[in-house]
Amino acid sequence: MSVFTQRFDRVVIVGGSIAGSLAAAAAAPYFREVLVLDRDQFPTTPQQRNGVPQGAHFHALLAAGRNAMDELLPGFSEQMLEMGAADLDSTADVMRLDRLGWSPRFETPLHFLMASRPLIEFVIRDRAGAIDNVTFRAGVDVVGLLGDNGAVTGVRLAGDGVDELVADLVIDASGRRAKTPEWLAALGYSAAPETLVNAHWGYASTFLRVPENWEPGFKALACVPFGEGALTPESAQRAMAMWVVEGERRWVLTVQGSAGDYPPRQVDELKAFVASIGAPELSDALQAVEFPEKIALWRDTTNRLRDFAGHGDRPENFFSIGDAWAAFNPVYGQGMTSAALQARTLAQELAEHAASGVDSLKGLADRFYGRTSELVSFCWSSSTALDYRLPGVEVTVDGEPQEVQAGSADFSDRLAAWASLDRDRYVKYRETTQLLRSNEWLQDPVVVDEIKQNWDELGQLVKVR
Template structure:
């Protein structure tokens, strides 16, 4: 495939086989990361793969909105060159992340002006299908559907393959678990005699109601994406403290996706009229007005599996060699914050880079997991802290660690709100801030002494901007 380095695929050092558990977004990206360095990459999934972009049973969240951050798009193009081009050919929309988007949060409506910071808008089924299509054409990569992995082969020190529910055993030099937020890795470790990683859960009891919309010919509401997040403390209405919505253009003629969200157990309804009333209760006429001219031709899907879950593989000394968990199998973030696909793409890219460096040293695959987790831990920690910090604002949030309830100490949002307010006052600075939220830029620049000092000096001024809509 164009863009890949043929020299990397040569040489006697190539291990024979890698197995990837899960053939969705993270699994396809993991296969792409491994393809240059293994003679064979086998991707296993319990579900049946559709021949065209379509919702499938194994991805119940696929009917809901999915945000592909700019860094995720960039990583996917690096792993699978031509990804963006194929997406656009199949109808995905290319948006200016500032000019084309109306976003309402605690600071009011975000600034809108033209930038070069662009991202793709598309349905989850299209994103997944294009990734799998491109990965399946890589030399040595094979996707096997209806192949349910029931356990790992090996022992407490090293994984040597997988065992299917059918009884078939597949020997492998390296195994990647990309099976999603329902990954059974702790149970598989226990069967090998290895300790399970520590696990933390943060549940703000979110629920989704989503459907695809039909908009009129020539419809121009003044945006191509509209989003509102829960305001938390200081909301203008009691409902807007915990309710949210987003809608944007996706592939297909006159086709948009709508997802309405409620937290703290305040779940959105399935009935169309009730759903419109739910949106209107947020108190922003622009949100409810956006639904006045659209049609609801499809059923409304509900989903409530939104718990943040972090399994501490990076800090787990007892994990066996030649195995890594990637994507939601490692860290599953509340999907309302749109970090999951991008985090998985960046992890896969790091896996490929660390694999190349590791094998260049002439050793075997032992120690590769250590390299991978060291290279990606900061990314996962950043996504985890930002996602859970926002959920900690919401009433009724529950936190457990290794099954034990933890005292919930609501973190202060004062500093984060003022950083956002400070960034919004200058267009260049705001673009840098958006690059940070899109995971293109480290947040280190926001921790520079001069930035911290300026925010402290203007504390009251910036604080007056919060919830002053």
């Protein structure tokens, strides 16, 4: 890890989950003290904790997120694999069913990790906590910010008396329920515009026990909602995913329903919900496994964007990261990777800042938001575009309901069909969905023209086959 002779004194990070732990690793070379505060208690082993209720459900760590975590926390992948995570080929090991049917399967170098959320979070926090100047303090409730002369100067903590903690920089990584607008309002700042997109998704998840020496022909099985062209009327908004995680003969299952069509908690009813999708492969997989643990439900899936990047009325020496800035519908698997890429960008920005010899953090928040806003915008656009296709989606801006225009999927469906017809471009397409590659190549006039020229033929592929 690079060390500079000139460091700032203290950075306080609010929230010790994935985004906060990665931000701590990014900031560590440039501050004398990195203090991560969380109201929850951290387990000493990989296990579910109260502060992460969504941890019981499936989590997808995209390839770009894995790479960023390895850069910020060298040895991350090795420790994950040592503790039981699975390394999967994103095409050969995955059976994926969508509006084009079953996706092509062949070997590629495009690999990603499969593991439970508790293991991912534990390894990240374990490696971040091993950095000499990083300290995690659990059971600490941050209730506000300190400010002076246009800058945040620390945080206020809950307690009987006045408990204040000064800092050169404060980073809010407190997640979906972040109190950032209230904290900034108390310092006299106006609220950043806030957009909510809710397609009313719900999850039912559990960990499975699979038969000994089970060889189903895949390590991950996934089906997304079909919408129009669904195999059965009931399955238009339904989906499921199951894949190997750490632990002997242990897999995770998450069944999903959108547009308020929520999956049930009882095992037999859950199997019937999956069977209604109409793909025998999904039902066959569930008939072969055991359900030894309870089924957990989750419905907090609203996309929420607070436009801090475009809002000029904010203080220096403070910014939000991860879900505290932009929370995406978790069904699309972008949250952890977006947080990791934001943290890596923070590390790059701090390195440039330190190398310049500037003795102030003024402008850091502007530069951080400026360098990460394109990533956040891409994730937001792709997540909400898919949710806009679902019936009953609700959109509000600053609490005001917005008229929703149903989005057309005609071009994006044909784009996916075009990519599936050639191995090289299909790998590039998967690299794009794994956030390893910019989507600019998909907007190339040559690509667009080819799709338009073959519009009807590609349209014939957009159906279950």
